[in-house]
Each structure stands twice: as C-alpha cells, then as structure tokens.
Amino acid sequence: MPVDNKKLIQQSFDVIGKGDVAGLQQQLDPKLQNLFADAAKRARAAFPDMKLSLDDVITEGDKVVARWTMTGTHNGQSTDTVLGRVAPTKKPVRVTGITILRMQDGKIVETWGENSKMDGIDQLGLTQAYAKAVVTRQHPVLVQQALEQVFNQGNTRAAESFFAPNLAAAVRSGVEQNRTAFPDLKYTINHLEVVGDEVHFSYTATGTHKGVFQNHAATGRAIKWDGSATAKIADGLVSEMHVLENQWAKLIGLGLILATANTMTGNWGTNVLGIQISMVLTQTASSVSGTATTNVTGSQTFPVSGSCTDPDVHLQAPLDAKGNVLVFNGKFTNAKTVVGTYSLGSTTGPATLTKS
DSSP states (O other): OOOOHHHHHHHHHHHHHHTOHHHHHTTBOHHHHHHHHHHHHHHHHHOTTOEEEEEEEEEETTEEEEEEEEEEEOOSOEEETTTEEEOOOOOEEEEEEEEEEEEETTEEEEEEEEEOHHHHHHHTTOHHHHHHHHHHHHHHHHHHHHIIIIIISOOGGGHHHHBOHHHHHHHHHHHHHHHHHOTTOEEEEEEEEEETTEEEEEEEEEEEOOSOBTTBOOOOOEEEEEEEEEEEEETTEEEEEEEEEOHHHHHHHTTSSOSOOOOOOEEEEEEETTEEEEEEEEEETTEEEEEEEESSTTOOOEEEEEEEETTEEEEEEEOSTTOOEEEEEEEEEETTEEEEEEEETTEEEEEEEEEO
C-alpha cells in the first residue's frame, strides 16, 4: 500500500501543535529526532498556548511543500541564536512559513524552509534589540580581521577599514615600528569575549628580533610574549584600543635583562677540606661583603669580600695573619646554589655554596 505523504505531514503538524514530542518522534528519521524534539520543546516553553495550523500542502514525488501559520503568546522565556535568552514579553505573535520536506519510508528525512521570523521579532517589540545583537555579533569578526590583516600581514593601508580616523594613523605607525623590529611578528588570540560594544581578548605574540627595538640593535632572537587588549567598537570601527603587554617577558626574551635576580645576600654554607664554613653575606650592587665562621674549635670570625655579577660569583676570605687566603669562584645554578672551585695556597678542589 503506497504511503500517503500528505497525510503523514498533516499528522506531523498536528502533534507539533499539541506539543506531543513522543508522537513527533515516530514521524522522523532518527537523525532528526533530537533536533526537532528540542525545537518543539523550546517553542512550547516560550509560547505555552502555541497553535500550529497547516494552511496548504503540495506533494510531488518524495517531497512535500507545507505552508503553515504559528500563533501564540510569549508568556515563557525563549532562546534565540542572536538574542540569546529573552524574558517573556506577554505579547501575541503570528509567524508564517513554508517548509519543504523529503520523505522516505514514511518518515521525514530532510527539511528546508523559510519563515517570517523577523515579523515575529517585530511583533514582540524586539527589533532594535535584534539589530543591535546582530551588529554585536560582528564585533569579534572585526577585531580578528584587523589583527590578521593589519598586524600579522603588515597591511597598514587597510587600517582605515578597521579603525576610526582618530586611531588609524597611530595604528599604522605602531605596526610599522613593530614589524621593522620583528618582520615575522604574529599575534594569536587565546580568548575573546564581547561585552556590549567592547571586545576583550588575550593574545600571544611571537617574532624574531631583526631590527632596532627601543634603541636596541637586532639580536636575532626568536621571542614570545603575552598581552591583553580591549577594543571599543563604534559605527562598525574600532574607536578605542587599550593594550597591556608583558614588556618584562619581551626584554627577558631579547636578553636585555636577566630573568632572575640571583643575589649573595643571605646565609650560606660550604665544606672545604672537611671544614664546615658558614657565611653571612650582603650584596650591594655587584659588591659582596660579610663574615664567616668554621666548625673548628676556637676558630675566629673572619671577613669575606668579593663580587657577584649574576651568574658569576667571586669570594675571598683571609683566614689568618700569615696570609692564607681562601678563594672561591663559581656560578649560580639556581637561586640557592653556587657551584665552583676553591683554592687555598696550592690546594684546589670543587666546592658548592648552599643558601639556607
């Protein structure tokens, strides 16, 4: 017995109008069941008194064309792909549409359609909110395209396409300077969030130092640093830009400053020729001074002097009036360890200073 596709569609619209999700599942191919069930539930939640009428049905082969009308009162929270969650407006709405359905073995397997959703938006008094939301959804695209075309590709002539006139010139100048210093400069967005007319994003920048940067000649180093920015959008252009970058990481990467500030200030200990030596040292600039004692009975406190230019350490201590001087030269391996060698007269050997 041939399947009556027209009758099946009429039954499908009846169960949708009644909110009978279980009944609807029987009319659908399994791959469409969850999609249609979710849409039906959300529509019924937003319009508890929803009515769906089938105005016209045309069949040809395995396809059915249905013209329909939906009416209801917006008494429940609705969810829209553009507006997000919308509180009840308590307003009536009427939406019409045309849907094309492909049938197979008595089930709906594909659908295409158009409807008067924007009429419904207008009836709910949400036209302005919808228009603003549409524009807001373009904000991330604007920022991403500006970052790629102007900053990553170095196309400074495109600055006017993304930045307001009061900002475009400054952007061009900044990009030209940065790309002179780092010709392969690249920004990658790590996180992006839109709040009203502002786009907040964090990024990672990479580049090779092949030109002058802040009066520093090229080092040839490939470096990476992080930053965050807020772009304010007005009339489809970035009107304000606030940037915070980790300049410290940039300078460390270029070797212009040290990543750590190792210091000899503190209490240190070492063992030389079986003798435990304890030192209390203070570093001022690169100069080191202090005192040392040993675990030898009756030993006296003796002075220590030297220098520290991280990571290199040089210390010397006169042990007695006879001119015996203990000398140590080493390097920081971490903030609390200096590894090197000692010399006492003609005797030399390895030694490690440990900070307590």
